[in-house]
Amino acid sequence: xxxxxxxxxxxxxxxxxxxxxxxxxxxxxxxxxxxxxxxxxxxxxxxxxxxxxxxxxxxxxxxxxxxxxxxxxxxxxxxxxxxxxxxxxxxxxxxxxxxxxxxxxxxxxxxxxxxxxxxxxxxxxxxxxxxxxxxxxxxxxxxxxxxxxxxxxxxxxxxxxxxxxxxxxxxxxxxxxxxxxxxxxxxxxxxxxxxxxxxxxxxxxxxxxxxxxxxxxxxxxxxxxxxxxxxxxxxxxxxxxxxxxxxxxxxxxxxxxxxxxxxxxxxxxxxxxxxxxxxxxxxxxxxxxxxxxxxxxxxxxxxxxxxxxxxxxxxxxxxxxxxxxxxxxxxxxxxxxxxxxxxxxxxxxxxxxxxxxxxxxxxxxxxxxxxxxxxxxxxxxxxxxxxxx
Numbered sequence: 001x002x003x004x005x006x007x008x009x010x011x012x013x014x015x016x017x018x019x020x021x022x023x024x025x026x027x028x029x030x031x032x033x034x035x036x037x038x039x040x041x042x043x044x045x046x047x048x049x050x051x052x053x054x055x056x057x058x059x060x061x062x063x064x065x066x067x068x069x070x071x072x073x074x075x076x077x078x079x080x081x082x083x084x085x086x087x088x089x090x091x092x093x094x095x096x097x098x099x100x101x102x103x104x105x106x107x108x109x110x111x112x113x114x115x116x117x118x119x120x121x122x123x124x125x126x127x128x129x130x131x132x133x134x135x136x137x138x139x140x141x142x143x144x145x146x147x148x149x150x151x152x153x154x155x156x157x158x159x160x161x162x163x164x165x166x167x168x169x170x171x172x173x174x175x176x177x178x179x180x181x182x183x184x185x186x187x188x189x190x191x192x193x194x195x196x197x198x199x200x201x202x203x204x205x206x207x208x209x210x211x212x213x214x215x216x217x218x219x220x221x222x223x224x225x226x227x228x229x230x231x232x233x234x235x236x237x238x239x240x241x242x243x244x245x246x247x248x249x250x251x252x253x254x255x256x257x258x259x260x261x262x263x264x265x266x267x268x269x270x271x272x273x274x275x276x277x278x279x280x281x282x283x284x285x286x287x288x289x290x291x292x293x294x295x296x297x298x299x300x301x302x303x304x305x306x307x308x309x310x311x312x313x314x315x316x317x318x319x320x321x322x323x324x325x326x327x328x329x330x331x332x333x334x335x336x337x338x339x340x341x342x343x344x345x346x347x348x349x350x351x352x353x354x355x356x357x358x359x360x361x362x363x364x365x366x367x368x369x370x371x372x373x374x375x376x377x378x379x380x381x382x383x384x385x386x387x388x389x
Contacts, residue, residue, distance in 0.1 A: 010147065020129065146331070189265060215330075219371070228279060251367065254315075258319045278298075325369070332364075
């Protein structure tokens with residue numbers, strides 16, 4: 001049943017990848033028209049002459065009357081008549097205030113007369129199509145690797161997957177698009193109400209169900225950050241970091257880093273991972289600033305002696321996926337009771353995820369296991385298999 005579900009998921013991811021890749025982003029986005037109110041066509045006068053008893057000098061109908069008026073008539077106008085006229089000032093004030101209201105309404109109507117067009121952005125546009133294609137391709141590779149790891153003769157293809165990821169996603173894309181650390185940050189910011197690009201969330205959120213169905217295949221087979229560390233690492237006799245005590249310390253450091261990382265995102269409401277990410281600096285072949293030189297130097301030196309130091313002590317994505325693998329019925333490796341304690345699986349695991357004394361049953365630390373499959377190939381009993389719980 002588990003295999004059937006894995007094949008179905010593989011087919012679904014392939015279909016989604018084909019659908020996104022076939023989307024034509026050259027089309028002009030659809031336009032949405034908003035209801036339009038037409039401004040009134042009536043002419044707004046500065047004054048309403050119907051309310052005034054005195055002749056208006058601007059009225060065309062009374063021009064002849066104005067011309068017939070003599071100078072004597074104007075001279076005989078008394079002060080009382082002027083006082084009568086001044087009594088009508090309040091009426092003019094009322095009219096002028098009403099006119100102002102008409103003018104304001106007309107101006108508002110003129111502004112509203114403009115047709116407002118809102119751009120309706122499609123679900124997949126030019127800005128996020130490339131990102132979605134790359135992310136879905138990585139999901140497809142993750143699902144495919146989750147199936148290949150079950151076959152002993154195909155497990156050696158893991159280094160081919162890592163090399164391709166390192167070359168394409170790492171150096172070709174600069175390591176920052178897509179970046180699972182940036183995707184993790186955006187997911188946290190999104191759930192706090194921050195406006196982020198939805199396509200940037202797909203990588204981290206998609207890895208959660210994939211890890212549950214296929215195991216931590218992303219970490220062991222696909223991740224370009226892990227690939228860089230693994231290709232730098234050289235096996236040596238210094239195995240102090242593989243002891244049980246060292247594993248507890250590394251897990252404690254990873255837990256503290258995760259809590260601080262999330263707390264910083266909640267407080268600062270911004271992501272600064274790209275500014276100090278040593279992997280981005282290496283993949284872009286551009287290191288600037290003393291801090292970045294120190295961080296990159298530490299990563300390279302530690303990777304020489306410790307297998308995947310960043311993954312084992314700092315990576316928040318690996319920390320979350322480790323807890324996903326602990327869920328009931330999640331895809332993870334386990335050692336059954338047939339184990340004789342030969343320690344071959346323990347010696348071949350460079351991550352130090354297998355513990356146990358000689359001639360006793362060994363155990364696998366699910367949180368640190370990256371599902372590389374090397375222990376499965378090394379076990380003489382062929383007993384290391386996928387857990388049923």
